[in-house]
Amino acid sequence: MSDTIEIQPISKPVVASIDVPGSKSYTNRALLIAALAEGQSELSGILFSDDTERMLDSLRKLGTYLEIDRLNHLVRVNGNSGRIPVSEANLDIGNSGTASRSLVCYTALGNGTYRFDGASPMRKSRPIADLLDALQQLGVLITSEQNNQRFPLVVSANGLDGGPVKLDASKSSQFLTALLMVAPVTKKGLQIELTDKLISQPYIDITLSIMNQFGVEVTNNDYCHFSVDGGQSYSSQSYEIEPDASSASYFFALAAITRGQVTVKHLDINSAQGDVQFVRVLEEMGCSVRCLSDGIQVTGGDSFKGINIDMNSISDTSLTLAAIAPFAKSQTTIRNIKHIRWQETDRLTAMVTELRKLGVTVVEFDDGLQIQPVDQIQPAEIETYNDHRVAMAFSLVGVRQAGVKIKDPRCVDKTFPTYFEILRQLGA
Structure with a gap:
């Protein structure tokens, strides 16, 4: 073209x-949750696009085994039961908001050093500071190479215990999605209190729906406070992307x-x-x-x-x-x-x-x-x-x-x- x-x-x-x-929102969420699950999940109707390729490439670099059938829009994901098999990775998340924010939380579960970089908007304008603040409340060490709370970022992970956390999701609901998806595989779970009005509420409904499909319940108090028990495992699924x-x-x-x-x-x-x-x-x-x-x-x-x-x-x-x-x-x-x-x-x-x-x-x-x-x-x-x-x-x-x-x-x-x-x- x-x-x-x-x-x-x-x-x-x-x-x-x-x-x-297929839906980008469903595809990237389902891929990440399947990677966190125990056993092999089969995801059909997958969207193959730049955003979802960033997620696939990153999960592969983080040690997740993937079988990809592009002709039939199918991906089989061997889950790692909430573990990150590798201790070091360099991840290029392009301009994908969903992948970047979700993967920063995902790598916090690991033990090692994970570097993220992206396209110009990710470096200059797309927000992530409120998510970094929440992770830092939970004890995660994150370094912004430009010292501006933007990409490039380095996550120095030592596992994620969980616990109570305050989050401002008024700029992006993806911050909340990212925390919710990793919550069940933390030791203590997460009790997330929103400090400002949540935007784009339907995207949280998508997240909760997929988590439920993979066997995890979330307590949602009027979209102001969310609680997820820790020490759980997602169950592998055959899941169709709409x-x-x-x-x-x-x-x-x-x-x-x-x-x-x-x-x-x-x-x-x-x-x-x-x-x-x-x-x-x-x-x-x-x-x-x-x-x-x-x-x-x-x-x-x-x-x-x-x-x-x-x-x-x-x-x-x-x-x-x-x-x-x-x-x-x-x-x-x-x-x-x-x-x-x-x-x-x-x-x-x-x-x-x-x-x-x-x-x-x-x-x-x-x-x-x-x-x-x-x-x-x-x-x-x-x-x-x-x-x-x-x-x-x-x-x-x-x-x-x-x-x-x-x-x-x-x-x-x-x-x-x-x-x-x-x-x-x-x-x-």
């Missing part, structure tokens, strides 16, 4: 039935803006993935939604109206909504998503900047944005900031307007390597 791709407008309603890849609801959002949005009908197969409206509720956002904007026996179907309506919405719990799809909002008949306001400023890029500023290139009137707030409808989108070359969600979201604009080019389209390899291929098959 070239350094820039021009999206071809689609002049007719898109009618399609689509398989999207489709990625965040990835599905782009195709549901495609139905909305082309007045088409798109079915995403094997996706369940009752999934723990918060982003599956994006279809309810589209429904409120004028689309119709059907929950089928084996998928979800969205049909675009004759009227597509704006919305005023709090997207804190489904913030990955806020970019999808922002990209299609100019095609609505009225103003759209997206609120309570300040935390997306600390993701792959400052996603709020990125969306505002690129929408303005397209001639859209946008107001940026500290925690959201307001988008006015527009009669005619201007052609533009979209900067993606090495952010897969920016690239996929703005591709939707190109479906409606000629002359929209996406720079660095390969950034979608992070979660959805075949995205532009599927979009092209649909006519874009």
Whole structure:
């Protein structure tokens, strides 16, 4: 694929039935928990993307035996019963928030020295300080090579006893996920008290669901205090990864803006993935939604109206909504998503900047944005900031307007390597 791709407008309603890849969130959590388990687990429906390859590579370097069948999206994991078999490793976590934060906690269980480094956003902007503070409360020695509580980091591990810990998860729920997953194999378990409001609660529901599937119960007191008994073992499982609801959002949005009908197969409206509720956002904007026996179907309506919405719990799809909002008949306001400023890029500023290139009137707030409808989108070359969600979201604009080019389209390899291929098959 070239350094820039021009999206071809689609002049007719898109009618399609689509398989999207497995969930990144489920894949990386299941891989780590399977590595902590006792015995061999078989994980099917695995997503193979840059983020999950970072997890696979790191687990292998940390002594976990993996059998990988890429053709059938299958990985067999020989668990190490909560132990880290190697005492030294150099791990490159790229720009994977889930892998980096989870693996820092995972290596704290070992006995040895484990060095982490990553891509530029991990070194400069993506937060981890609050997780490091929690681990240091638990007696883990962690050194930031730049002395700034960012990567590169060195974990000097001597086992993890556990105990009470205070955690600020207001910037990323992944901090809590990372601690929860290792909690049962510590000696004393963990009693985690949150010191600020938890964001992205559905991602914690995913974590709790997978832990439960592998045999571990978590006491959850109103998402403010979590307790996990220590001295446990995860049980190996045959576990199927469900489709990625965040990835599905782009195709549901495609139905909305082309007045088409798109079915995403094997996706369940009752999934723990918060982003599956994006279809309810589209429904409120004028689309119709059907929950089928084996998928979800969205049909675009004759009227597509704006919305005023709090997207804190489904913030990955806020970019999808922002990209299609100019095609609505009225103003759209997206609120309570300040935390997306600390993701792959400052996603709020990125969306505002690129929408303005397209001639859209946008107001940026500290925690959201307001988008006015527009009669005619201007052609533009979209900067993606090495952010897969920016690239996929703005591709939707190109479906409606000629002359929209996406720079660095390969950034979608992070979660959805075949995205532009599927979009092209649909006519874009």
